[in-house]
Amino acid sequence: VLNPAALALVVAGLAGIATPAWWAGSAGLLPFVLVAGVLVVRRLRRYAFVGVYLLVGGGLNLASSVAAGEAVPAAAWAVVASSPVLFLAAFMLTEPLTTPPRRWQALTVAAVVGVLDGVAFSVGPLHSSPELALLAGNALAFVFGQRRGVRLRVLRREPVGADTVELVLAPRAPLAFRPGQYLELCLPHPRPDARGTRRMFSIVSPPARADEIAVAMRLPERPSSFKRAVAELEPGRVLTATGVHGDFTPPADPDTPVLWVAGGIGITPFASMAAAGAARDAVLAYRVPDADDVPYAEVFEKAGTTVLLFAPAPPAAPPRGW
Template sequence: MARLGALLGTVQMYRLVSVVLVAIVLVALTESLVGLLGFEPLELVATLGTVLLACIVANRVMALLFRVRPHTESSVITALLLFFLFFPTTDGEELLSVALAAAIAVASKYVLAWRGRHIVNPAAIGAVIITLTGLNASVWWVGTPVLLPVVVIGALLVLYRTRQLPLGLTFIVLAAIVVTIVQSSFGLALSDALVYALGSTPIVFLAGFMLSEPLTLPPRLWQRVVLAGIVALVFSIPFSVGPLYSSPELALVVGNLLAFLVGQRRGLSLSFERSTSLTPSTTEFVFSSSRPVSFRAGQYIELSIPHSGADSSGTRRVFSIASAPSTPHELRLGVRMGESASSFKRALGSLKPAQPVRANLVAGDFLLPRDSSRPVLLVAGGIGITPFISQLEHDAARGVTRDLVLIYAIRTHDEFAYRDVLERLEIRVVLLAPHEPENLAGGWSYAGSGRLTRELIEQQVADVRERTAFVSGPPRLVSAVRAALRHLRVRRIVTDAFSGY
C-alpha cells in the first residue's frame, strides 16, 4: 500500500481518472469483440465518438461565451462517464440525443455553478435532464458482471488516491444491502439478490467515479459519510414522484444539492499582499481579506487563478493554510514551486500586489485533537510542515500546551521551512536531513540522513504507541510513514497527503 500510495501520488488526479476510464473503455471494446458484452463494437465506437466530440465542442463554445480557457481533460472525463450511462447505438436520432445530453452536461459546469464550483455532477445532471425530456433514458450499462472486475480496481484506485475510501465504502455497502433487501422482497434468493446488487447495478462505478468528485462534496469527512448514506438510500429505494423516478443520476443530483447546502457557498475575495522565499524551492504567499476567513487550523483552501496557457492541472488548486485562525483577515500559504512548476504555480508566482484572487473552498479534517491533553506526534516532509504551522500558531495564540513532538524530514539543509517559527514556539523537533544544521535549538535533535523508518521513529519517540500521529507531506513519504506507524501499532493515524483535482 505504501508503494501504491507513492505511485498514485505522482499522477495528477484528472489524468488518473482519465486513464482509468479509458482502461474500462478498452476492456469493454475487447469484450465486445469476443462476444462477452451485449453490444457491437461499432455501437460502442459510434457512441464514444459522439460524446467525446459533443463534450469537447460544447466545452470550447461555453468557454468562449464565458471568456475562460477551456479545460479539455475535464470535458473528456465527462464524455467518458456519459459513454457508460446511455445505450451504445448507431442510430442517428439516439446518437443526437446522447450528444444533447453531453452538451447539457458541459453547459452545467458553467451555468449551474457557484463561485466557480459545480453545484451538481455534470454527467448526472445531463442524464437527468435528457431523461425528463423523454428523448432518451440512462441505463448505466457499465453495471454488468463482465466489467465489474476492472470497475472495482479503477474505483478503488481513484478512491484511494482522493482519500475518499470512507465515502465510497459507505455508499457501496449501504446501497448493496438495501438493493439486496429490495430484490429479496421481490422473490429473489438472498445470494442472487446480492450478486445482482454488486454485479448488475452501477453501485461501484457511481461511488468511484461520480459520487467521489471533490468539487461537489461537503468540506468535512463526517458530512461526506452522511451524504454517502443519503445517496445510497435514494439510489436503492424505488420511488416515483410525477415525472421523477428513482435512478442513479437522480440520487447523485440530490446528494450534490445537499452537499451544496452544507458547504461554503459564499466564496472568498482575497487580495494578494506579498510573497517571501522560505527556502530555495518554497515560497510563502500572503493574502488579505476584508471579511474574516472562517477556518480551522490544519484545513486547506482552494484558490482560483484564471490564466492563459493553463495545463492539465487547471486553474484551481488547493493549499494547506499556514496562518492561524486567530488572524482571520490574513492567509499565509507555503507553496513548493520547484523547477518545473505547473501553469497554476507560475500564475501564482506572477501575482502583483493588490491583485484579486478568488478562493472557493475551505475544507479538511486534518485537525489536532480538541482534547489538548492527548499526546501527539507530528511528522512532516518538506512543505508538508504548513498545516502544522497553522496548528502550532493557533495553540500558542490560545495559550494551549500539548505533549507534542515533531519529526521533520527535509531533502537538503537549506530546505528547512519555518525554522524561525518552530524555534519561537519552542517546539520539540526531531530533524531528518542530509547534514546536521548548525546551532540546533534547545530540545531539538538530529536523527541522521537516512530514511524515516519505524526503527528511527521508535528510537526518537519511545512512547509513539501512546500518541495520535499526524502525517503531512508528499504521497510517497506519507504512505511510507503510515505503514511504519502501523507496524508500530499506533492506533490513530491521520494523514494529509497532497492530492485532489
C-alpha cells in the first residue's frame, strides 16, 4: 500500500529519531539519477505520469523559490540538482505496486503528489515533505485500485497454437476487470535473466468467467527464463499478481462499431472483448505467419466477428465470416 522507504522517513521524523533527508537530491548524483531515471521511465512507459508530477511539483517548487527572491536560473538549478524531485519522479512514484490501474487515476495521483510536494503546509506534527506527498499519493492509489496481493492458483496449461500456450488460473478472491485489461504476473524462479520475474499479460477470458482467469503467451524456440518457468508450471502452484491495469478497453456503448488490428499474440485482449460483447459490430484485421494456426478462432467465430486475415497463404478451411 505504502512505499516503505518513504514511510520509514516519515516515521523516523515523527519519532524524532532522525531528520529525513533524500541523499539522491544532490548535484554530484544528478547525472546518475538522470540517466537511470530515463531508463526506468522508458521501460515502464510512464511518460505522462512522470511529466505531470514534474510539471506540477517542480513548477510549484520553482515558483516558491522565485517568490522568496531567488533568481529564476538559480531556483531552477536548485529544483533539478539539489532536491529529490527527479529521483522521486523516476524511481519512487513509478513503482508498479503503488501505481493506480487506470491512466486518468495515475495522472490524478501524480498531480496530487506534485501539489503536496510543492506547497508548504503544516498539520500538527506533520510538515510538507516529498516523502509525505508520496505517501498521500500511495493512499489515493490504494483507494483507486485493487491494491492487494492477487493470489492465483494454476489450474492447467493448454496449447492454443503451434507456439502459443494459455495459462488458466483460479483467483482466490473475485477479481474485477474489464475486457482488454492486463495483470502483472509474478513468477519467482531460479536464475532469472535480465528481464526479471514479473511480466504483464492481457487477460484473455471474459469478466463473466470470474472463477477462471486466462492469459496467453508465445513460447519461442529460445524463451526467456520467465517463459521457461511457465512451461514447467504444474497444477496447484500459486502465483501472485499486482492487480489489474490498463485503459485499452472497448467503448462503453455496445452499439459503437469497432475495428481491431492485431498481429501474433497481440490478439489476446480482443479475444476477451469478443467473448464479453458477442453482439458488438466488430471487425478484426489480423496478421499471422500461418493462416491455419490462429489462436482463439472459435471465440471470434462464435461472437460473429468479421475477420480480415493477412497471411502468406489462405487457410485450408476458413471459418465462417473470415
